[in-house]
Amino acid sequence: MTASGPVLRYLWLAAGFLSFGAGIAGIVLPLVPTTPFLILSAYCFARSSDRLHDWLVNHPRFGPPIRDWRDHRAISTRGKRLSIVAMAAVLAISFAVGVKSWIIAIQFGVLIVMGLFILTRPSPPPDAGGQ
Incomplete structure (x- = not known):
């Protein structure tokens, strides 16, 4: 092993x-993605750290979306649905609070680009645990 x-x-x-x-902050903050x-x-x-990696990947709550992405480059149907709903909610909140129109346009x-990316990812196979 080198000095670095x-x-x-x-x-x-x-x-x-x-x-x-x-990621943990993203569980409660609507603008921060978790997965x-x-x-x-x-x-x-x-x-x-093999120990921390194994703990995270095998965690009952955090592990499935990580394994879906690692093994299949897939996002669960539930994850897609929640992501799109969260994006729509953020946009609606921006309108409701009167954010400047050029900011809303951006x-x-x-x-839209992120939604298309999410929607075009495959869903994991049924046996992979994704929903």
Whole structure:
């Protein structure tokens, strides 16, 4: 192992904890996505801590969407549905609170692109645990 090896491992570990924290925040904050941050955490932990990686990937609540993405590049039907509803809600809230029209236009464009990305991902096979 090179001299930078342990330092790099700690940087991956720190990135894993930061992205895990952001994913947990996404559970309660409507504008913060949960699953992408958890997938990033698994990626970072795979490079820094086998124990944390295995815990996250095998967690009963956090593990299934990570495994669906890792194994099939898939998003569950329930996950797609919740994502689209959350995006629509954010856009509706922006209208309701009177956000400037040019900001709503940018937001709308980004949400359309992200919605298309999400909707065009396959759903996991029935035996994979995705819904």
